[in-house]
Amino acid sequence: MSGMPDTTDAEGLTVGQVSARLDVTVRALHHWDEIGLARPSLRTPAGYRLYTAPDLERLHRIVVYRELGLGLDKIRAVLDDAATDVPAALRAQRAQIAARIDRLRQLGAGLDRMIDAHERGLLLTAEQQAAIFGPGWNPDGPVQARQRYGDTTQWRQYAERSASRxxxxxxxxxxxxxxxxxxxxxxxxxxxxxxxxxxxxxxxxxxxxxxxxxxxxxxxxxxxxxxxxxxxxxxxxxxxxxxxxxxxxxxxxxxxxxxxxxxxxxxxxxxxx
Known part of the structure; x- marks a missing residue:
């Protein structure tokens, strides 16, 4: 997460300066201003946005919550709605992240199996192969087939079936x-x-x-x-x-x-x- 920015600039910071300090795009800052989530308190005589120390503190909190995965509407409620149960909102977000992590782990395991299937063909031990295909089965056969046919469409189709079988x-x-x-x-x-x-x-x-x-x-x-x-x-x-x-x-x-x-x-x- 981003560290708390230096807010010693008494006259305010421009959009570009804030973008650099918080590692947030200028486009995002403009959008947050337009929807009223984080509006700058000052303007230059030419109409350019200037952000004060309190503005930067609010922006910092928005960045933190956004990195935690909260949507902008939820961030607005956490910052502005006194009735919002912040710990409950954060716990709900943590549960969503935990579910996402579990799903990513499953996807990672699936990718590992797919990689193995493309490289080895059969995802079975030598003992399992012998039990299924008979004692005359050559456990090196799938590897030899991969060496011979590994660059073909049919090997890829075979591997995709093998990965989930x-x-x-x-x-x-x-x-x-x-x-x-x-x-x-x-x-x-x-x-x-x-x-x-x-x-x-x-x-x-x-x-x-x-x-x-x-x-x-x-x-x-x-x-x-x-x-x-x-x-x-x-x-x-x-x-x-x-x-x-x-x-x-x-x-x-x-x-x-x-x-x-x-x-x-x-x-x-x-x-x-």
């Missing part, structure tokens, strides 16, 4: 993925043909489940299907569900894309289709 919610995501993979394996076993209504429904279900990470367009899904087949790690994962599932799923996705006018051979990582 609890372990229980991640468990629900993992359960959805497991159910989808079982359904894919069962469909392959039963001879479901890529391009059939049932196969196209599974392709749409895959997009819906994958939206837990980030929105997935059909073109992007084609690119994923291609990666699932070609990447040794992904291929091994899907082929462990059913031998040949990675290739079958790629064919299923390609056929679903053709039904929507997309040529899988020329599909790119396009977010719009």
């Amino acid at each position: 609890t372990p229980e919610e991640w468990q629900a995501v993992a359960d959805d993925v497991a159910r989808l993979e079982r359904a894919l394996g069962e469909a392959m076993d039963s001879g479901v043909t890529p391009g059939s209504p049932e196969a196209n429904h599974l392709a749409e279900r895959h997009r819906e489940v994958f939206a837990s990470y980030f929105p997935l367009s059909r073109q992007m899904q084609v690119c994923l299907g291609r990666m699932y087949e070609e990447d040794p790690g992904f291929a091994a994962h899907y082929d462990a569900v059913r031998p040949g599932l990675a290739t079958w799923f790629r064919r299923l996705v390609d056929a679903a894309a053709r039904a929507h006018g997309i040529d899988p051979d020329t599909a790119t990582w396009d977010e719009d289709r």
Whole structure:
């Protein structure tokens, strides 16, 4: 808070001098004068404002209360209304400040989680990851994904979801993925043909489940299907569900894309289709 100003200038201080002493803008001083909150007691022959020692004392009190967060109407009541319970008004202001501080702390914690999510992907311990995603899960996978995709829109979308997701919610995501993979394996076993209504429904279900990470367009899904087949790690994962599932799923996705006018051979990582 501002210290009490030197008020030894017997002839009064100009607006500029008061502004410098109290660290208040000239515009604020003019406004307080116009609304009758802090009017200067003197004027020069040319009509310029001059503030006396009592004027500065009032201004100092206004600055103090304003720094405490009181609005101008409340400050006027504290200074001029004898019926105002000043301690009660200050306690109410303190309660508002305490609530604001608590909210800022929550925002700070949220920012910390968002930063961590953008840098690490999953905000889960290695033990939590193993419990949720299974013992074969690689806890370094999210960091490796960040190194590979950290500058993409999809990583940012994934991080934003991850920042607010609890372990229980991640468990629900993992359960959805497991159910989808079982359904894919069962469909392959039963001879479901890529391009059939049932196969196209599974392709749409895959997009819906994958939206837990980030929105997935059909073109992007084609690119994923291609990666699932070609990447040794992904291929091994899907082929462990059913031998040949990675290739079958790629064919299923390609056929679903053709039904929507997309040529899988020329599909790119396009977010719009």
